[in-house]
Each structure stands twice: as C-alpha cells, then as structure tokens.
Amino acid sequence: MPFTQFSSLDFDQIKAQIKDFIRSNSNFSGFDFEGSNFSVLIDTLAYNTYINAFNANLIANESFLDSATIRENVVSLARNIGYVPRSKTAATATITIGDINVGPTNNNTTKFLTLRSGLVCVGSVENTTFRFSVPDDVTSTRVVDVGGTSFAKFDNPITIYEGTLLQRVFRIDTSIDQRFIIDSPNIDSSTLRVFVKGTGDATLGRKYSMVDNILNIDKNSEIYLAQEVQDEKYEILFGDNLFGRKLENGSIVTARYIVTDGADGNGPSNFSFQGSFTTDDGTFFTPSDSISVNTITNASNGAEVEDVSSIKYFAPRLYSAQYRAVTPRDYEAIIGTIFPATESVAVIGGEELDPPQFGKVQISIKPKNGTFVSDFDKSQIKNKLKSYAIAGINSEIVDLKLLFVEIDTNVYYNPSQISSASDLRTAIISGLTDYASNVELNKFGGRFKYSKVSTLIDRIDNGITSNITKVVIRRDLKALLNQFAQYELCFGNKFNINPAGYNIKSTGFTINGFVDTAYITDVPNKDAVGNLDGSNMGTLSVVTKNNKNQQRVIVKDAGVVDYMKGEVILNTINFTSTVSDNNIIEIQAFPESNDVVGLKDLYLSFDVSKSTINTIKDVIASGEDVSGIVFTRDYYTSSYSNGDLERK
Numbered sequence: 001m002p003f004t005q006f007s008s009l010d011f012d013q014i015k016a017q018i019k020d021f022i023r024s025n026s027n028f029s030g031f032d033f034e035g036s037n038f039s040v041l042i043d044t045l046a047y048n049t050y051i052n053a054f055n056a057n058l059i060a061n062e063s064f065l066d067s068a069t070i071r072e073n074v075v076s077l078a079r080n081i082g083y084v085p086r087s088k089t090a091a092t093a094t095i096t097i098g099d100i101n102v103g104p105t106n107n108n109t110t111k112f113l114t115l116r117s118g119l120v121c122v123g124s125v126e127n128t129t130f131r132f133s134v135p136d137d138v139t140s141t142r143v144v145d146v147g148g149t150s151f152a153k154f155d156n157p158i159t160i161y162e163g164t165l166l167q168r169v170f171r172i173d174t175s176i177d178q179r180f181i182i183d184s185p186n187i188d189s190s191t192l193r194v195f196v197k198g199t200g201d202a203t204l205g206r207k208y209s210m211v212d213n214i215l216n217i218d219k220n221s222e223i224y225l226a227q228e229v230q231d232e233k234y235e236i237l238f239g240d241n242l243f244g245r246k247l248e249n250g251s252i253v254t255a256r257y258i259v260t261d262g263a264d265g266n267g268p269s270n271f272s273f274q275g276s277f278t279t280d281d282g283t284f285f286t287p288s289d290s291i292s293v294n295t296i297t298n299a300s301n302g303a304e305v306e307d308v309s310s311i312k313y314f315a316p317r318l319y320s321a322q323y324r325a326v327t328p329r330d331y332e333a334i335i336g337t338i339f340p341a342t343e344s345v346a347v348i349g350g351e352e353l354d355p356p357q358f359g360k361v362q363i364s365i366k367p368k369n370g371t372f373v374s375d376f377d378k379s380q381i382k383n384k385l386k387s388y389a390i391a392g393i394n395s396e397i398v399d400l401k402l403l404f405v406e407i408d409t410n411v412y413y414n415p416s417q418i419s420s421a422s423d424l425r426t427a428i429i430s431g432l433t434d435y436a437s438n439v440e441l442n443k444f445g446g447r448f449k450y451s452k453v454s455t456l457i458d459r460i461d462n463g464i465t466s467n468i469t470k471v472v473i474r475r476d477l478k479a480l481l482n483q484f485a486q487y488e489l490c491f492g493n494k495f496n497i498n499p500a501g502y503n504i505k506s507t508g509f510t511i512n513g514f515v516d517t518a519y520i521t522d523v524p525n526k527d528a529v530g531n532l533d534g535s536n537m538g539t540l541s542v543v544t545k546n547n548k549n550q551q552r553v554i555v556k557d558a559g560v561v562d563y564m565k566g567e568v569i570l571n572t573i574n575f576t577s578t579v580s581d582n583n584i585i586e587i588q589a590f591p592e593s594n595d596v597v598g599l600k601d602l603y604l605s606f607d608v609s610k611s612t613i614n615t616i617k618d619v620i621a622s623g624e625d626v627s628g629i630v631f632t633r634d635y636y637t638s639s640y641s642n643g644d645l646e647r648k
Helices: 011-023 037-061 071-079 308-321 328-338 375-385 421-436 450-458 629-635
Strands: 092-097 100-104 113-115 118-125 128-134 142-146 149-153 158-162 164-171 180-182 187-197 206-210 223-228 234-238 252-259 271-273 277-279 293-300 342-349 360-367 394-398 401-413 464-478 484-490 504-506 509-511 518-524 537-545 551-562 567-578 584-589 602-606 612-617
Touching (some): 011 037, 071 223, 128 164, 187 234, 328 375, 360 375
Parallel strands (some): 206 223, 401 612
Antiparallel strands (some): 092 158, 100 149, 113 277, 118 271, 180 234, 187 206, 187 252, 464 584
8 A cells, every 4th residue: 555645734635645555456436426425434533634734834934933923932932042022112211300499598408309219200292191201219419508599409310111010929939830920011111120028028029130041140039030021011039049139938028110001102392390309218299289291301212112024133143143233134133132212233343434443333223213312322322231232342323224116107197098197196196105115115224226116106096007217316414504514415326317416406495695595506526628537526606596597606615526436525615595395405416326225324215295296198009199200309308407507
C-alpha cells in the first residue's frame, strides 16, 4: 500500500487524498460516489483532518515572533528576549504656576509649599475635558518676602500628565504563590511608583526603582520589574535575594500610577488649576487667591499601547543592541522604546557628516504627532540615552529635515465618459492621498516613484485619456526673524538646470532695510558667450516685483546653489517677516529625475495638499479636434515651465 503525504490544508484536497489512499486498498469498494455511507465517513475524516491541520499550523505560527498574530503570544515571545511592550503613554504638558500668597511674613515659620501628587490641572480640547496629574510631589523652590507678605515660588517648570493618579495596595503573603497585577490596562508605566512598607517603616515605606534589566544589581537592590500580561495589564515583579531584595512576609506594597486616555489627550493648551498644597509640616494649605497657570508646552506625545507590528519590529532590535548604543541600529531601537511618540528615526555617525565630526552621533526624530520634537523632549531623550551610550560619544538631536514632493499635473479626460470634471479631480486627489501613505514614503530614506504616480492617475477613472505630470521638490526654511543668520538646505537630489533661471523659487518674505515682499531666485553660472559653464553652480539673488510684474534685484549675491548636489546655501541675511505662517519660507526646485530619493537624514513626504491638479478636456477624444493640430499646439506640453518668479 503506497504512503500518501497529507500536506494540504484545503478540505477538498484532503478528501481527494483520502480517496486516493483508499483506492490503493482492494478491500474497499463502492465508496467513490457522494451518496454512499462510506462517503459520509470520508467527509467526517477529512473535516477532522482539516481542523487538526489548521490548529497545528496555527500553533506553529504562534510559536515564532515573526509569524505570531495573537497579542498575548507576541508579548510572551518578546518577553523571552527581555522586551517589555510600551504601555499607553500619557500626553504631557509643561506649565509654571504663579507665586502663591502664604500670608504675612513670619521669620519663625517656614513658608515652603508642596504641590501634592495627583490632580493638578484640567484642560480641554474640542469640548472634551481632560484631567492632568503629577505622579510625585513637587516642592516650591524658594520663598520671597514682598512688603511684609511671603510668597512661595515654583521656579522650575512642572511636567503634568494627562490622566488620573490611582493607587493599588498589596499585602505580602509568602505562604501563597502571589502575583501583583495592576487591574487597569490603561496605565502609563512610566508613571508607576512602587513603595514597600516593612516593619518599622513610616508613611508609604521605601521607594523602589524600576529597572528593565538585571545588570548592575545585587541582592540588596530595592528594585522591581514590570511586564505586560494578559489583557494588556501589567504585573510587578520583585527580587529573590539574588537579583534584587526579596519582599518580607507581611510587608505592604503600594503601587501608584496614572490611568490615561493615551493619544486622545493630545492638544490641550490652556489649563485651570485644580491641585492641592501642603505646608512643610504636612498640613493642607488653601491659597487665598486663585492660582495662575502659564503653559510652556501644549499637551502632546500621548500614544496608545504598543501594537503587535511595533513589538515584532523593535523587540529583536533592542535584543541585538543588548542595552547599549553602539551602532546606528542600536540607537534607533533604543530611541523607539524610550520615546514612544517616535514614528521614524534616523541616526548618522559623526564620521558620515560633512565635514566629519568624530565622537558624535546625530539623531533626527519624526514624532507621531507633529513635525518637531520639543526642546523638553530632546533633553529627556538625551538624558535617557546616557545610560546606553558609550563614554566619549556625544549625541545631538537635530530638528527634522523634511523633503516634500509635489506634483503639477494636467489630467486629460473624455467628457463623454465622466460625470463632471470636479468629481474627477476629487477622485484623483483621493487616490493620490492614499498613495501618500505608501510605505515607500513617509520615512527617512524614502523614495517617490514617478511611474507609479503617473500610472495611478491614469487608472483613477476610465474616462482619463492621459496625464502630463511634473515633479517639484520643496524644503521649508525656518526663518530666524530680526537677526542675521546663514542657512543651508540640502535636497539630496540633482536639480534640473534651465539656463534662463527660475530653477529655485520661494514664497514671499521681507528683509531688513526693505518693505517690499521679496523672493529668492537663481541665475546659473555661464561662460563668456552665455552658455552654461559646466560648473553646475548658480548664484542666488533676492528679488522684488511691482504690480506690473517688473522685477528689481535688491540683493544680487545672496548665496549659491549647487545643482549637482541639490544644495541651496544663503549668505548672512536678516529676515523680518514671512508671507507663510510660522516664519516659514518655502524653497522649491525642479529635480533632474522624476524619481525622488530621500537621503538617510531626509524624511520624504508626498504633499498632495500643495500639489497642482488640473483636469483638461481631451479635444481629440471628444471629437472637437479631429486633426490634433489645436491639441498639440494649445493643450499638450511636457516641458518644464519655470514661469514666474514667485512660488505659488
């Protein structure tokens, strides 16, 4: 009897293989038709085999981090290599509070106040109110006397966390197998504070420190670890007198933590004070005046619990880093864990910089919410990196460099096959917006592929006959108003050179000494007879224009442009205002290639909102121009039209 390999998971294939196996045995007959009783048994056997094969395949897939899909399994596999998935992250804001009147001056009484942990402020966004808390007490920095009245001053900014401070208490019972699980799945684990009260300890007891590895700890270390368990809840683990101090029977464990709304808490910028104070002797203090709150940074960086795809990406990378930052890949993995709001990160060693800066690491981060990382977050990230970085290596977090790709497209359509040109344009914008979220884009070192965009446009609607699409690249210059500064913008792509100029365009601005709106443009370097001199260089100028579109150069030698390297360098200049919001000057160039590539430190983004999309009736397809003479003369052009001075 021949042996049959049952490797198929399809029911019909399994059934066919069973029949083939039975046919090889002459003792069985009359089974090979659907109405037989034996056929029912074959169906049952095939179904049972199918279920077992499916479950076996599922078990096999869930045994490996790459193929697992169930969150609990992914978390468990990540735990095996020491990775703890990120919890929800509370949105944070930084505030200062005004001086607090603590009464008449009395030299015999200390007037320091303590802002108690818990609720501090409330803020709202889009008619939704959020509570903001602090996980630790904050004590005033000093007391000043003004005219016989004492004022407590909180000089340092206070970081507040969106959410509510809760507390869970456990009593240690060594006679049972005890677990310390925090009930809520919505905690921010970075706000977790654990206190252990033993015999003779006052108040909450001794504060234990959270660690993420067992390096550099001994049997006396008062530490704990936190790990995710089922239902996205967190469990607290303590030492065993080998690695960390073991808990004594009868001890009281108090866990304090903030329960947060995660990403929903981003946005509030105005806060009203709701906190409470105690004096240095522990008594509650009620201010006689209202407490003013000044917002330094708006609430941001709130995030949801780390998803499965992120765990599968970062867990092996953090494991390979072994809790030290040496290679760029190590930095990328570690930053993704210590700054949960990271969407993408680029790390460049100093030896790769131009000119080289040995002993330095340059880091660029694209946050999930927004474009730039705040100075406060930069400081926090750098401080956390110190425990991973090698001595002698200085890390620098630089602002994100965004390279925008825009298109200028004429889409031709047959009017008999579409309902309206406006609906067609809407459909094109929708299709391009979907493409803008492509994995090839929106990342450092991303790539914009012209052929895919052109093909995408043609396939939006059957009524589209063709499209002529031009590519524009853009960098946004953040102007330092009312101060002299130099600027350098690297596009990382070779520029197209039109000998007539206007290869570089900008939005409007004003400079010191002139009131008219001005623009940046270029003139390529030429030889004595007026031809390009082959240097691939050009001179930048600052130019104004009047209502008759007559141009006047106000700064002839404002900088240089390197068409080969794709660089725009401005000499010392004093901007006084910008037409665009947020002190931004948009600098535009035409790339030599329609395929645009982002350098390692350039975050590539396809900006559909600033692209130009025109829908044009195809007069040949409509029958209005049978010969095609009018079409080719008046409608159809593929040349770059550098056009006006101003970037529109």
